Amino acid sequence: xxxxxxxxxxxxxxxxxxxxxxxxxxxxxxxxxxxxxxxxxxxxxxxxxxxxxxxxxxxxxxxxxxxxxxxxxxxxxxxxxxxxxxxxxxxxxxxxxxxxxxxxxxxxxxxxxxxxxxxxxxxx
Numbered sequence: 090x091x092x093x094x095x096x097x098x099x100x101x102x103x104x105x106x107x108x109x110x111x112x113x114x115x116x117x118x119x120x121x122x123x124x125x126x127x128x129x130x131x132x133x134x135x136x137x138x139x140x141x142x143x144x145x146x147x148x149x150x151x152x153x154x155x156x157x158x159x160x161x162x163x164x165x166x167x168x169x170x171x172x173x174x175x176x177x178x179x180x181x182x183x184x185x186x187x188x189x190x191x192x193x194x195x196x197x198x199x200x201x202x203x204x205x206x207x208x209x210x211x212x213x
Contacts, residue, residue, distance in 0.1 A: 110160050118153035121146040 090096050099116055103109035120140050180192045 110163070112156070112160070114153075118150050120150075122150040 097115075099114065101111075101113045103111045106112075121142060124140055125142070177192050177194070180194050183191050183193065
């Protein structure tokens with residue numbers, strides 16, 4: 090339930106995950122282990138301070154990551170289109186007031202010479 094007691098769906102999975110390995114969450118499972126709140130405008134006042142860091146919450150983070158990696162390893166696809174679809178770390182990263190990190194990604198049709206040269210250097 091939310092803060093007002095209203096029930097909602099936060100996570101889904103297929104009934105047969107071997108046949109249909111579909112999972113979805115309406116939350117960020119990584120926050121419990123890696124985020125400790127953010128401050129507004131670089132000040133000391135926390136904007137998001139209600140992130141649960143209990144052992145149970147961090148265990149959920151671990152289990153979700155393990156499930157995600159296990160399912161990803163089932164794929165036989167190989168990522169080869171670095172020039173067309175660069176990895177997110179190839180783009181400029183900025184600190185946000187609400188989000189810890191944000192990446193500025195140009196539209197697919199736009200060329201970014203700095204990003205293109207970085208990608209060519211990483212993946213000859």
